[in-house]
Amino acid sequence: MASGSETSVDFYKIPLVALNHSVRKKLGLYLNPPSTVAADWTTIAEMMGFSYLEIKNYETCHNPTLKILDDWQARCSDANVGKLLSLIETADRSDIICDLKPLIEEDCIKHLKKLQVPPVQVPEIHSSIKTPEPYAMTMRDDPRGESPEMFDAFICYCQNDFKFVFEMIEQLEQTDHNLKLCVFDRDVLPGTCVWTITSELIERRCRRMVVVISDDYLDSEACDFQTKFALSISPGARNKMLIPVIYKPMKKPFPSILRFLTVCDYTRTCTQTWFWSRLAKALSQP
Numbered sequence: 001m002a003s004g005s006e007t008s009v010d011f012y013k014i015p016l017v018a019l020n021h022s023v024r025k026k027l028g029l030y031l032n033p034p035s036t037v038a039a040d041w042t043t044i045a046e047m048m049g050f051s052y053l054e055i056k057n058y059e060t061c062h063n064p065t066l067k068i069l070d071d072w073q074a075r076c077s078d079a080n081v082g083k084l085l086s087l088i089e090t091a092d093r094s095d096i097i098c099d100l101k102p103l104i105e106e107d108c109i110k111h112l113k114k115l116q117v118p119p120v121q122v123p124e125i126h127s128s129i130k131t132p133e134p135y136a137m138t139m140r141d142d143p144r145g146e147s148p149e150m151f152d153a154f155i156c157y158c159q160n161d162f163k164f165v166f167e168m169i170e171q172l173e174q175t176d177h178n179l180k181l182c183v184f185d186r187d188v189l190p191g192t193c194v195w196t197i198t199s200e201l202i203e204r205r206c207r208r209m210v211v212v213i214s215d216d217y218l219d220s221e222a223c224d225f226q227t228k229f230a231l232s233i234s235p236g237a238r239n240k241m242l243i244p245v246i247y248k249p250m251k252k253p254f255p256s257i258l259r260f261l262t263v264c265d266y267t268r269t270c271t272q273t274w275f276w277s278r279l280a281k282a283l284s285q286p
Contacts, residue, residue: 012080012082018111020107041064044088073257114195116196150206153209156212245264
C-alpha cells in the first residue's frame with residue numbers, strides 16, 4: 001500500500017493541495033517524457049478518469065503532469081496524496097515513489113502543521129484554579145469566547161489588490177446588499193498564527209470565499225494556501241464555496257486550479273453594470 005508502514009503519515013487523509021509546486025514539477029520530470037518502456041503521464045491521466053480527447057488536448061501543454069494534477073484535484077472529490085501514490089504504484093513506477101516519497105511526506109507534514117489548532121494550555125498549578133483565557137480572532141469576537149463573529153465571505157487577496165477590495169467593501173457592505181465580508185487586514189486580530197487563523201475562518205466562520213485573481217495573486221504564498229485549503233474542504237466546487245473575481249487584465253495565465261469555476265469578470269465593460277449585483281446574489285445563497 002502506498003501509505004505504507006514506514007511513515008506515520010496517513011497519505012489517504014492528506015488532500016492533494018498539500019503537494020507544493022516543486023514536488024509537482026519533480027513528478028513532471030519523471031512522467032512528462034514519452035516512454036515506450038515505462039508508464040508516463042498519459043497512463044496516470046487515464047487512471048484518473050480523463051477521456052481520450054482530454055488527454056490529447058493535454059499533450060499541447062508545456063507540463064501536462066502539472067495540468068492533470070490541478071484538474072484532477074479540482075474535479076475529483078476524493079483526490080488525495082494516498083490515491084495519487086497508489087495510481088503511480090499501480091502504473092509500476094516504483095522509481096518515482098522511491099525517489100520522491102520523502103519529499104511528498106515532508107509536504108504532507110507541513111500541511112498538517114499549518115492546520116493545527118492552537119494547543120490547549122494547561123493552567124498553572126496554584127492554590128487557586130485558573131481557567132484558560134478566552135480566544136478571540138476577529139475585531140467583533142466576544143471577548144468571553146462566546147458567539148464567534150460569522151461572515152458571508154472570506155476575501156482572498158494580495159496587498160497590491162487592496163484598492164479593489166476597498167471598492168468591494170463599499171459595494172457589498174455599505175449598500176442594500178448588507179453583506180459581511182472577512183477582510184484579513186481589517187478584521188483579524190494580530191498576534192496569532194496566520195495559518196491557523198486563516199483555516200479556521202475559511203472553514204468555520206465564512207460561508208463563501210471570494211478569490212481576487214491578478215498577476216500579483218499568482219505570486220502570493222498566502223493566497224495560494226487560502227485557495228487550496230478552500231478547495232480541499234469543497235472539492236470539485238460542490239458547495240459553490242469559491243467565487244473567482246477578475247478586476248483587471250492579466251498578463252499571466254489564469255490559474256488552472258480554478259478554471260472549472262464560473263468567474264465574475266469586472267474587466268468586461270458590457271457586464272460591469274450587473275457585476276456587483278451578481279456577486280452579491282452569489283454570496284447571499286444559503
